[in-house]
Amino acid sequence: MRANVRNAVRRGLYLDSVALMRLSREIAALSGVEDAALMMATPANRAILAEAGLLDSDGQSAGANDLILAVRAQGAEAADAALAAASLLLERQPSTGNAAVPHSPRSLRSALGAQPGANLALISVPGDYAAAEARKALGCGLDVMIFSDNVPLAEEVALKREGKALGRLVLGPDCGTAIIGGTPLAFANRVPRGDIGLIGASGTGLQEVSCLIAAAGRGISHAIGVGSRDLGREVGALSTLAAIDLLDADPATARIVLISKPPHPEVVATVLARVGQSRKRFTMCFLGAVAMHLPRNASAAATLSAAAEDVLGAAIAPVTSPMPAARDGLILGLYAGGSLAAEAQLVLIAAGRPVASNAAVPGASALEAAAPRVDRIIDLGADEFTRGRPHPMIDPAVRSTKLRGALLDRGVAVILLDIVLGLGAHPDPAREVAAVLAGAPPDRPHLVASVTGTEADPQVRSRQIATLNAAGVLLAPSNARAAALAVDLARG
Amino acid sequence: MAEPTPSRLLRHPLSVVNIGLPQFAADLAASGVPVCHVDWRPPAGGDGELAAVLARLLGDAAIAAANREAVARMLAAEPVLIDVVPASAAIPALGEGKTILHAGPPIAWERMCGPMQGAIAGAIVLEGWAGDLAAAAELAAAGGVRLEPNHHFGAVGPMTGITTRSMPVLVVENRTFANRAYATLNEGLGRVMRFGGNDADVLKRLAWLRDVLAPALGKAVRAANGVPLKSMVARGLAMGDEMHQRNAACTSLFLREIAPWLARTSAAGVELAEVLAFIAANDQFFLNIAMAIGKAMTDPARNIARASIVTAMCRNGTDFGIRVSGTGDRWFTAPVEMPVGLYFPGFSADDANPDMGDSAIVESIGLGGFAMAAAPAVVGFVGAGSAAEAAVFTQRMREITASENPHWTIPALNFAGVATGIDVRLVVETGIAPTINTGIAHKKPGVGQVGAGVVRAPLACFSAAVAALDAEPEAT
Numbered sequence: 008m009r010a011n012v013r014n015a016v017r018r019g020l021y022l023d024s025v026a027l028m029r030l031s032r033e034i035a036a037l038s039g040v041e042d043a044a045l046m047m048a049t050p051a052n053r054a055i056l057a058e059a060g061l062l063d064s065d066g067q068s069a070g071a072n073d074l075i076l077a078v079r080a081q082g083a084e085a086a087d088a089a090l091a092a093a094s095l096l097l098e099r100q101p102s103t104g105n106a107a108v109p110h111s112p113r114s115l116r117s118a119l120g121a122q123p124g125a126n127l128a129l130i131s132v133p134g135d136y137a138a139a140e141a142r143k144a145l146g147c148g149l150d151v152m153i154f155s156d157n158v159p160l161a162e163e164v165a166l167k168r169e170g171k172a173l174g175r176l177v178l179g180p181d182c183g184t185a186i187i188g189g190t191p192l193a194f195a196n197r198v199p200r201g202d203i204g205l206i207g208a209s210g211t212g213l214q215e216v217s218c219l220i221a222a223a224g225r226g227i228s229h230a231i232g233v234g235s236r237d238l239g240r241e242v243g244a245l246s247t248l249a250a251i252d253l254l255d256a257d258p259a260t261a262r263i264v265l266i267s268k269p270p271h272p273e274v275v276a277t278v279l280a281r282v283g284q285s286r287k288r289f290t291m292c293f294l295g296a297v298a299m300h301l302p303r304n305a306s307a308a309a310t311l312s313a314a315a316e317d318v319l320g321a322a323i324a325p326v327t328s329p330m331p332a333a334r335d336g337l338i339l340g341l342y343a344g345g346s347l348a349a350e351a352q353l354v355l356i357a358a359g360r361p362v363a364s365n366a367a368v369p370g371a372s373a374l375e376a377a378a379p380r381v382d383r384i385i386d387l388g389a390d391e392f393t394r395g396r397p398h399p400m401i402d403p404a405v406r407s408t409k410l411r412g413a414l415l416d417r418g419v420a421v422i423l424l425d426i427v428l429g430l431g432a433h434p435d436p437a438r439e440v441a442a443v444l445a446g447a448p449p450d451r452p453h454l455v456a457s458v459t460g461t462e463a464d465p466q467v468r469s470r471q472i473a474t475l476n477a478a479g480v481l482l483a484p485s486n487a488r489a490a491a492l493a494v495d496l497a498r499g
Numbered sequence: 500m501a502e503p504t505p506s507r508l509l510r511h512p513l514s515v516v517n518i519g520l521p522q523f524a525a526d527l528a529a530s531g532v533p534v535c536h537v538d539w540r541p542p543a544g545g546d547g548e549l550a551a552v553l554a555r556l557l558g559d560a561a562i563a564a565a566n567r568e569a570v571a572r573m574l575a576a577e578p579v580l581i582d583v584v585p586a587s588a589a590i591p592a593l594g595e596g597k598t599i600l601h602a603g604p605p606i607a608w609e610r611m612c613g614p615m616q617g618a619i620a621g622a623i624v625l626e627g628w629a630g631d632l633a634a635a636a637e638l639a640a641a642g643g644v645r646l647e648p649n650h651h652f653g654a655v656g657p658m659t660g661i662t663t664r665s666m667p668v669l670v671v672e673n674r675t676f677a678n679r680a681y682a683t684l685n686e687g688l689g690r691v692m693r694f695g696g697n698d699a700d701v702l703k704r705l706a707w708l709r710d711v712l713a714p715a716l717g718k719a720v721r722a723a724n725g726v727p728l729k730s731m732v733a734r735g736l737a738m739g740d741e742m743h744q745r746n747a748a749c750t751s752l753f754l755r756e757i758a759p760w761l762a763r764t765s766a767a768g769v770e771l772a773e774v775l776a777f778i779a780a781n782d783q784f785f786l787n788i789a790m791a792i793g794k795a796m797t798d799p800a801r802n803i804a805r806a807s808i809v810t811a812m813c814r815n816g817t818d819f820g821i822r823v824s825g826t827g828d829r830w831f832t833a834p835v836e837m838p839v840g841l842y843f844p845g846f847s848a849d850d851a852n853p854d855m856g857d858s859a860i861v862e863s864i865g866l867g868g869f870a871m872a873a874a875p876a877v878v879g880f881v882g883a884g885s886a887a888e889a890a891v892f893t894q895r896m897r898e899i900t901a902s903e904n905p906h907w908t909i910p911a912l913n914f915a916g917v918a919t920g921i922d923v924r925l926v927v928e929t930g931i932a933p934t935i936n937t938g939i940a941h942k943k944p945g946v947g948q949v950g951a952g953v954v955r956a957p958l959a960c961f962s963a964a965v966a967a968l969d970a971e972p973e974a975t
Contacts, residue, residue, distance in 0.1 A: 023876045025841070025876055025877050025878075025879040025880060026876075026879060028841035028842075028843075028879065028950075029841060029879045031841075031844065032841060032842075042844060042845060043844075044843075044844030044845075046844070051688070055843060055844060055845075056844060058845065059843075059844040059845030059846075060845070061844050061845070077844070110891050110894050110895070111536055111537070111538040112535065112537055112538065112898060113537065113538050113539070113540070113895070113898050113929040113930070113931055114537065114539075114898060114925070114928055114929045115516055115518060115537060116898075116925070117537075117897070117898040117929075118516045118518075118535040118536075118537050119516065120897075121535050122514060122516065122533060122534075122535040124514045124533070125514045125515060125516045125533075125535065126507065126508060126511055126513065126514050126515075127508060127513055127514070127515050127516070128515070128516045128517075128518060129515050129516070129517045129518065129519070129523055129527075130518045130519055131517075131518070131519030131520040131523060132518055132519040132539055132541075133541075135547065136541055136542065136550070139542065139550060139551075139553075139554045140518050140539075142554065142558065143554075143557065143558075144516070144518075146558060149516070150506050150508045154519065154520070154523070155519070174504050174505045174506055175506050176506045176508055187508060187509065187513055188509065188512065188513060190513050190527070190530050190532050191526070191530065192515075192523070192527070193523055228509075229509055249506075253505075253506060253508070253509050254509070257509050257510075259509075430526045431522065431523070431526070
């Protein structure tokens with residue numbers, strides 16, 4: 008097919024050359040078009056068009072203040088169509104949208120330029136990079152919350168020492184939960200403000216205690232997560248001590264709850280000595296710790312529920328509604344929250360039942376070494392389940408799979424679950440459980456659960472409870488109460 | 500270290516910088532907390548070793564102090580066009596033997612791209628060192644000419660950047676530091692030597708520049724006792740120039756300034772008209788002046804121990820090279836990238852040569868791609884659909900510079916100063932490559948310019964500079 012060259016001339020129409028080049032590109036991309044150009048008809052431009060084989064007699068006669076639309080296409084039809092398209096594009100009104108394009112800065116430094124009053128950096132980058140970002144934030148005078156895990160221990164120690172020297176708080180690494188001045192950070196619940204301050208080395212421990220306080224109609228001043236390793240020997244409770252200092256000096260905080268795995272023995276003494284200097288009352292909840300000598304202003308709580316009861320000055324009611332008959336078999340806990348799994352083990356051990364777990368507390372045995380007929384509490388948030396997969400609090404798929412298998416297991420009398428709500432958590436974890444139960448046989452094991460969450464949470468506690476009730480799940484007001492109920496319902 | 504001040508975290512309303520999961524920022528925003536989300540990516544492109552070096556350098560107080568000094572020197576500059584003279588008068592080395600200066604970092608003839616070789620052949624003929632282009636190419640290939648970068652002689656040149664003894668150069672003096680920088684005169688658009696053109700027309704125009712334009716301009720500039728340039732650039736920015744792809748305003752401002760002096764100092768009427776018409780017909784005339792300004796401003800910032808500020812960026816069509824204040828005269832090079840842009844009728848990306856020229860010196864002082872927001876008319880080159888998107892380009896560049904220039908402001912950005920003082924550490928940290936506005940040359944010698952667009956500086960240059968800074972001995 009013969010190439011057709013067509014020109015159209017707009018007299019006295021001036022457009023900027025860059026705008027014209029963009030239009031040229033659009034037209035040249037049309038099917039059947041070999042080349043196209045929109046140019047002001049200056050002598051130089053006419054020469055360029057001629058050289059490119061784009062000039063016809065119409066264009067040749069145009070003057071410097073005229074605009075030439077020039078196309079070369081395969082066939083007359085395509086040439087005419089291209090010229091028509093060029094005219095249309097020329098008429099097209101420039102877009103008026105996106106007057107302000109949001110600009111997301113690429114570095115902490117730039118972010119501080121955009122928001123100079125920032126006082127906290129919330130860091131959730133991969134663990135290998137978290138320390139470097141935290142160091143920059145400390146250098147800029149910010150307090151730091153590190154959600155990331157897998158930060159090398161030596162880096163954690165160094166960061167917390169730097170923070171101490173600068174008078175800045177380092178929450179984490181592996182700090183999943185904090186509530187500062189009523190604002191939930193990362194995985195936390197919407198809890199009313201009040202006068203109880205929390206410090207926790209565990210995310211779900213902080214969530215459970217703060218939600219139990221909320222359920223009792225009270226509130227918290229701040230919940231400060233310090234990271235799972237803070238009370239270990241190497242870190243030496245650097246962040247816990249800093250958090251105690253802050254809450255001790257905070258007029259909004261009347262009393263303080265400290266939640267952790269058992270600290271290293273050398274660290275316990277340091278922490279208790281600091282607690283003893285305070286004039287505020289402390290509740291020490293070291294899950295699985297042996298009895299220790301506490302200062303006079305401190306009391307011990309064996310479980311998260313007990314810690315809440317201690318600080319509330321009232322017992323969390325046991326489940327009294329009519330219960331089904333107990334079944335023969337063992338208790339299987341399928342947990343998303345690590346501290347909740349630890350608490351469940353402690354309740355079972357206290358009830359005299361042998362327990363095995365992949366995250367065993369003192370007194371429980373390791374899962375692989377356990378006898379076949381002992382209760383099992385599985386922490387599905389442990390590394391072996393989350394490597395390369397989302398945490399079960401975000402995506403319950405791993406638990407749903409385990410639950411499906413457990414429902415068919417004749418050896419299981421009771422399945423124990425935690426339902427953790429709040430920001431960051433799955434939008435409807437109860438529905439996921441209900442969906443699995445819908446396909447269960449009629450003689451399935453008993454299902455016992457508690458909901459860690461509040462009415463103000465996105466998932467709404469009462470809705471989650473309603474969904475679970477409808478699915479036949481037995482509900483307890485706290486995780487410890489749920490574990491106790493499981494003990495009542497399991498014979499053997 | 501300063502005395503620690505106790506954390507005010509529990510006493511002040513939260514204001515958060517979120518680095519990592521976007522959901523956390525969304526949750527905070529929904530709670531009504533001020534939050535700025537960082538579009539984070541692994542620093543140093545995920546190279547752990549380099550990231551560790553970077554972390555060390557980012558916290559180095561000596562570097563911070565050295566950078567302040569480097570930027571202060573750049574901002575203190577008072578560039579003035581003081582003369583137009585033959586290159587050999589300004590650069591004595593050009594008077595010795597057959598020396599040819601080219602754009603970009605050092606490069607041997609064999610590795611040069613087509614347009615660069617074409618321009619060199621043309622220059623050899625222009626200087627009379629060979630009778631024709633073929634003989635000229637043979638001479639160059641046989642090592643018969645000395646090839647050196649402009650930057651080694653205080654000079655800069657656009658695209659191929661060829662400078663030889665007889666070519667006139669603009670002389671820009673930085674009155675604050677009494678240093679001088681040189682750049683050839685802009686030849687105009689189309690088939691020109693800076694784009695590898697070397698035919699008879701090209702050489703004839705160069706002869707006219709040498710014999711008519713340059714002497715006239717030189718006389719006028721001297722009579723004017725120099726033309727101050729800092730405020731001219733400031734006015735140009737306000738009039739829609741970014742001084743790389745668009746120099747329409749500054750060229751007009753310059754012509755307005757120099758025309759009376761040309762009239763006073765030129766004798767022949769026809770010649771004067773030709774000179775005025777040549778400048779008036781070339782919107783890019785000011786580009787070469789802007790480049791000399793860039794060189795005059797950045798040179799005093801060179802060789803400040805520990806400083807991580809870029810003092811030059813340039814390309815030779817094969818390699819991209821940068822120099823950094825604290826590492827002296829060392830070049831850090833990487834293969835140059837292809838520009839992305841718009842093409843003249845009859846040409847496409849298939850015809851394009853990799854990026855070329857010393858002109859990226861203007862980006863080193865916050866102009867060109869760094870001042871994109873000042874020039875809505877050229878935003879199309881960056882693929883931006885709107886002036887607002889072009890503004891984002893400029894704001895991005897601010898993330899990799901140490902400072903802003905309070906004298907050169909951009910009305911569309913609330914008169915924010917242009918981003919000044921590219922810090923190699925910040926480039927490596929953020930992965931944001933300096934954006935350079937550029938012309939696109941045909942890959943074959945002699946064809947000339949085929950389009951214009953933008954090119955990104957290769958990050959490898961900056962990574963290498965960071966590693967070298969880490970190896971530098973501490974200042975004593």
